Amino acid sequence: MYVYDEYDRQILNERVAQFRHQTDRALAGELAEDEFLPLRLQNGLYVQRLAPMLRIAIPYGMLRANQLRRLARISRDYDKGYAHFTTRQNVQLNWPAVEDVPDILAELAEVEMHANQTSGNCIRNTTTDQFAGVQSEELTDPRPYCELIRQWSTYHPEFAFLPRKFKIAVNASEGTDRAAVQVHDIGLELVNNEAGELGFRVYVGGGLGRTPVVGPVIREFLPELDLLTYLEAILRVYNRYGRRDNKFKARIKILVKAMTPEAFAEKVEAEWEHIKNSPTRLTREAVDSVKRFFTEPDYQALEDNPDTLQAQRAESKAFDSWVKRNVDKHKKPGYAIATLTLKKTGVPPGDVSDRQLEQLADLAEQYSFGELRVTHQQNVVLADIRQDQLFELWQAIRPMGFATANLGTLTDIICCPGGDYCALANAKSIPVAEAIQRRFDDMDYVYDLGDIDLNISGCMNACGHHHVGNIGVLGVDKKGEEFYQISLGGSSQRDASLGKILGPSFAREEMPQVIEKIINVYVDNRTEEETFLDTYRRIGIDPFKERVYA
Amino acid sequence: MPDLIRHDGIHDDEWTLVSAPEEDQELTLPDGPALLPATVWKENRDQFAGRNDIGIWFDSHEEPEAFAEVIDDLPVIAVNFPKFTDGRGYSIARLLRERYGYKGELRAVGDVLLDQLFYMKRCGFDAYALRADKDISQAEHCLNVFSNTYQAAVDNKEPLFRRRKAEAAS
Ligand code: HEM
Ligand code: SF4
Numbered sequence: 122m123y124v125y126d127e128y129d130r131q132i133l134n135e136r137v138a139q140f141r142h143q144t145d146r147a148l149a150g151e152l153a154e155d156e157f158l159p160l161r162l163q164n165g166l167y168v169q170r171l172a173p174m175l176r177i178a179i180p181y182g183m184l185r186a187n188q189l190r191r192l193a194r195i196s197r198d199y200d201k202g203y204a205h206f207t208t209r210q211n212v213q214l215n216w217p218a219v220e221d222v223p224d225i226l227a228e229l230a231e232v233e234m235h236a237n238q239t240s241g242n243c244i245r246n247t248t249t250d251q252f253a254g255v256q257s258e259e260l261t262d263p264r265p266y267c268e269l270i271r272q273w274s275t276y277h278p279e280f281a282f283l284p285r286k287f288k289i290a291v292n293a294s295e296g297t298d299r300a301a302v303q304v305h306d307i308g309l310e311l312v313n314n315e316a317g318e319l320g321f322r323v324y325v326g327g328g329l330g331r332t333p334v335v336g337p338v339i340r341e342f343l344p345e346l347d348l349l350t351y352l353e354a355i356l357r358v359y360n361r362y363g364r365r366d367n368k369f370k371a372r373i374k375i376l377v378k379a380m381t382p383e384a385f386a387e388k389v390e391a392e393w394e395h396i397k398n399s400p401t402r403l404t405r406e407a408v409d410s411v412k413r414f415f416t417e418p419d420y421q422a423l424e425d426n427p428d429t430l431q432a433q434r435a436e437s438k439a440f441d442s443w444v445k446r447n448v449d450k451h452k453k454p455g456y457a458i459a460t461l462t463l464k465k466t467g468v469p470p471g472d473v474s475d476r477q478l479e480q481l482a483d484l485a486e487q488y489s490f491g492e493l494r495v496t497h498q499q500n501v502v503l504a505d506i507r508q509d510q511l512f513e514l515w516q517a518i519r520p521m522g523f524a525t526a527n528l529g530t531l532t533d534i535i536c537c538p539g540g541d542y543c544a545l546a547n548a549k550s551i552p553v554a555e556a557i558q559r560r561f562d563d564m565d566y567v568y569d570l571g572d573i574d575l576n577i578s579g580c581m582n583a584c585g586h587h588h589v590g591n592i593g594v595l596g597v598d599k600k601g602e603e604f605y606q607i608s609l610g611g612s613s614q615r616d617a618s619l620g621k622i623l624g625p626s627f628a629r630e631e632m633p634q635v636i637e638k639i640i641n642v643y644v645d646n647r648t649e650e651e652t653f654l655d656t657y658r659r660i661g662i663d664p665f666k667e668r669v670y671a
Numbered sequence: 672m673p674d675l676i677r678h679d680g681i682h683d684d685e686w687t688l689v690s691a692p693e694e695d696q697e698l699t700l701p702d703g704p705a706l707l708p709a710t711v712w713k714e715n716r717d718q719f720a721g722r723n724d725i726g727i728w729f730d731s732h733e734e735p736e737a738f739a740e741v742i743d744d745l746p747v748i749a750v751n752f753p754k755f756t757d758g759r760g761y762s763i764a765r766l767l768r769e770r771y772g773y774k775g776e777l778r779a780v781g782d783v784l785l786d787q788l789f790y791m792k793r794c795g796f797d798a799y800a801l802r803a804d805k806d807i808s809q810a811e812h813c814l815n816v817f818s819n820t821y822q823a824a825v826d827n828k829e830p831l832f833r834r835r836k837a838e839a840a841s
Contacts, residue, residue, distance in 0.1 A: 126835070128819055128831060128835065131818065131819060132817060132819055132820070132821070135816060135817045135818065136817075138816075139816045139817075142812075143786060151806065152786075156755070156784060156786075159756055160786055242756070242758075269832070272821040272822075272831065272832065273821060273822050273830070275821050276790075276817070276820065276821065277821075277822055278761060278789070278790035278791075278793035278794050278820075278822070278824050279758070279761040279762055279765055279790075279794055279824065280758070280761075281758065281761075281787075281790055282755070282756050282757065282758030282761070282787075283758055284758075349830075357762050360758055360759060360761070360762050361759055361762050361763075365757060365759075395770055399823065400823050400828055400829050400830060400833055401822065401823050401830055403832070404832070404833065407832035407833065407835075410832075410835070411832075
């Protein structure tokens with residue numbers, strides 16, 4: 122994992138001092154509310170329905186044990202003892218006081234953390250695959266590139282006041298896409314060209330929200346070292362020509378659509394011609410020096426699938442189910458990737474208490490070289506578990522509430538905070554998630570249904586990624602009452618697609634039953650090998666409509 | 672005369688910012704140095720040949736590309752920030768400096784606030800007409816809030832990754 126040097130430390134400390142100065146002036150009335158707004162957003166501070174909200178960045182999703190402990194302490198000392206993992210590899214505090222935020226940022230800086238550009242119309246935290254560096258199918262580790270983008274985008278002087286927020290995601294696995302790159306403003310996919318050289322396929326203009334779009338490819342191959350100059354060219358074109366007259370039309374997806382992807386790509390290429398050989402062009406040494414932070418930990422030489430593990434799985438069905446669902450293959454023999462779910466029924470998806478954050482720190486230290494990752498599905502990952510310690514780990518996490526063995530299933534719901542916390546919500550989302558989890562409490566049945574993404578957002582802003590859920594639920598407001606609209610067939614995977622709206626919306630009480638009907642259509646129609654999405658794609662939306670509105 | 676911040680301190684501003692004349696009006700020049708709307712200047716360019724007290728200003732939607740050939744003649748170019756959240760002026764400034772090699776004074780005018788000064792400086796501005804209600808005594812502090820930066824820009828052509836000593840291979 123990246124470790125700060127003197128430069129990083131100094132720049133971050135100066136940022137904290139700058140924000141303290143800004144906050145002081147805002148509290149003293151020297152900065153008007155609208156003048157402070159973009160400054161506080163660029164330091165992660167939202168003002169919300171019930172209290173301010175602070176969004177803290179987790180670059181490439183990685184946290185060290187000391188950082189988890191610091192987050193625990195901060196959430197205890199400055200908040201109500203809770204934190205919330207989001208779909209963008211960030212963590213949110215829901216109740217800090219505005220005047221405390223400079224102190225919180227100072228405490229974060231001590232452990233190399235920050236809330237830089239986690240909100241506002243600037244380049245946000247760059248996200249990536251939570252299995253980066255530990256799975257066998259990736260082309261190369263995407264994290265060094267995320268770190269290079271972090272440095273380039275942090276306080277970029279030209280791009281602090283873009284027409285709208287800007288999100289970049291990086292993926293490096295040929296078979297899967299855990300970073301949902303096609304629904305980001307820029308999606309980068311590490312690829313080899315025909316000559317075997319490393320580079321990026323560049324998607325631009327994807328995104329969710331009011332106008333969801335799967336981003337088109339604007340360049341099939343960008344050589345590795347050209348990464349930053351090309352990003353700079355894209356951002357410059359967007360900064361100059363993105364619409365600023367209408368907030369809903371200000372995203373780059375609207376510009377790309379209006380110009381056509383081809384014309385947009387030409388414009389970017391023309392801009393890039395001028396700067397491709399500028400000093401911003403990466404050097405081999407710079408890439409290598411960042412790569413050295415992401416080298417392998419001290420793995421032992423171990424055997425895959427040791428006898429102990431086999432015996433433990435044979436003995437305990439519950440453990441075996443957890444391994445099947447929540448444990449993934451590691452690139453090193455004898456190791457495993459374990460996902461701890463934050464999806465226990467009755468707990469809002471993604472929520473953790475201060476105590477749990479400390480437990481996670483202990484687990485990371487004890488079992489996984491002191492590191493942990495957060496996922497855009499609002500779970501956490503211990504990436505380097507010895508297979509012969511899986512049973513011990515599982516026993517440890519059961520009482521902590523992290524062992525719900527539902528990863529990737531219908532009850533592993535992505536859910537935004539909705540009307541319970543969010544000022545923008547049209548409807549609550551947490552109780553809907555809970556009601557669905559309660560309806561589907563028979564795990565054997567849930568396993569039998571296989572992989573299904575169910576995503577819930579409380580409004581069109583789509584924080585819960587409902588457009589790309591195989592089943593999407595969107596809170597809508599009808600004359601002051603809360604209703605829920607369903608869409609089917611979305612995917613954030615390599616075959617990214619947007620869900621299609623099923624029909625008229627439903628009252629909250631109806632939701633579990635409606636989901637059940639949808640599931641039944643799948644069960645009645647599936648062939649042996651088909652996932653929910655496969656069946657949907659084969660039979661279309663009509664059979665679902667007929668059953669649900671019968 | 673309103674105050675103008677330059678990197679060497681606070682100055683009286685001798686220049687008058689002239690707005691575009693209405694359709695049926697003639698352009699009238701003030702006494703003393705004037706900053707004319709870029710398009711107006713271009714239309715009347717011959718009239719100003721050889722004068723070093725006439726500069727131009729751009730609005731944020733205007734394109735410096737159209738002036739690439741002529742900017743060497745101009746002692747001052749101003750870029751208007753109609754709203755401080757309109758970030759187009761930063762790109763315009765970089766283009767003027769880095770692509771078109773403009774060497775004269777580059778001013779930020781309009782909704783210019785303290786917390787944007789550092790970014791403006793990095794993009795090539797070297798003079799700032801701070802919005803009148805802001806505390807000009809804080810300008811110097813705000814121009815220098817960071818002692819180092821990650822990216823290349825006009826003020827520092829080398830990104831940090833080129834300046835960092837490559838860590839010895841471990
Ligand atoms: C309660 C605090 C929150 C507020 C006020 C909030 C606000 C917003 C707003 C206004 C947008 C819309 C931006 C747009 O369409 O351009 C947005 C988008 C988004 N939010 Fe949130 N959000 C909150 C919590 C969360 C949480 C908890 C998550 C993760 C679970 C999240 C993840 C996202 C994502 C992924 C998007 C992007 C959708 C896209 O690609 O366009 N947000 N949020
Ligand atoms: S989707 Fe809407 S309700 Fe949910 S967190 Fe985002 S802004 Fe709030």
